[in-house]
Amino acid sequence: MGMSVTISAAGAQDAEQILKLQYLCYQSEAELYGDYSIEPLVQTLADLTEELGRGHALVARLGDEVVASVRGEADETGTVTIAHLIVHPRLRRHGLGGRLLDAIEAHFAGDPAPAAKRFQLRAGHRSEGNLRLYRKKGYAAVGTREVGPRLTLVTLEKAA
Template sequence: MSPAPCVVAVLGAADAGEALTVQYAAYLSEARRYGTTEIPPLRESVAELAADLQRPDVRAFGAWTGPRLIGSVRLRGCDTGGGVGTGTGCVELARYSVAPDAQGHGVGRALMERAHAELAAGDVTWLVTGARSDENLRLYRRAGYEETGRLTDSAGVELLRMERLAPR
């Protein structure tokens, strides 16, 4: 049975506890896949998440079904002389999370579309994801992301860096 349609809206610091609960639940499957709970999204605290949501260069969105938060995503600006929405900016798509029981029902796609709507033509969005995270890789490739490099995180997990140029 699919969940009720979700509403995507701005995520604020007051939502940090709920967002962290969803993030932990979503990233536990990644931890199992890679055999470590030391991945950065599982080490973030409520205070760190709330502080991130209050940064002026962060825009965050949550997906709610009724009163329940079922997903979230953050855009973190990495200003290269432009900024998000200018067509010359660079932004990280970070901590993209959907509750396990809500996955596969378009919640992630709705969050990504809302995040991408913040971008101007020519803005570059980048993200990192596990090299063996096949479901994530399919979603990102469908959204126009391409691999631009590989790295290893502090937990020893091989990651792919992917980028997407906002259409002109």
């Protein structure tokens, strides 16, 4: 490739590229669960732009192309919910997802208001690659919630 991937804060100007990447990345999840109506595949640009304004998002770029992204949002109790960790299919299994997860945690760990006490994320019960990454990064399952006949979400947490 010849270029290095850089990680930086995402802004509203990145919303369209993030949405397109999200749509591409969640195709495999939709296929895994036999459900193409999952939230990441039906989210609108307006909804994503509003979500980016509420929390903090990071993008990884290869040149000008957004090739990975993650979003996080802290609540008043100090729980940081991390969501939509996506990596372009051609760049998976090279550590980029782990780098983004570390970077979003570092952002919230250094953010004084409110102080991060725990990090929380969710993954589908069949999403073995995602679950393996989260366990490797110190997350442990704390609960499950059935959201449909084919999908159970696993909630994972770790202390900040």
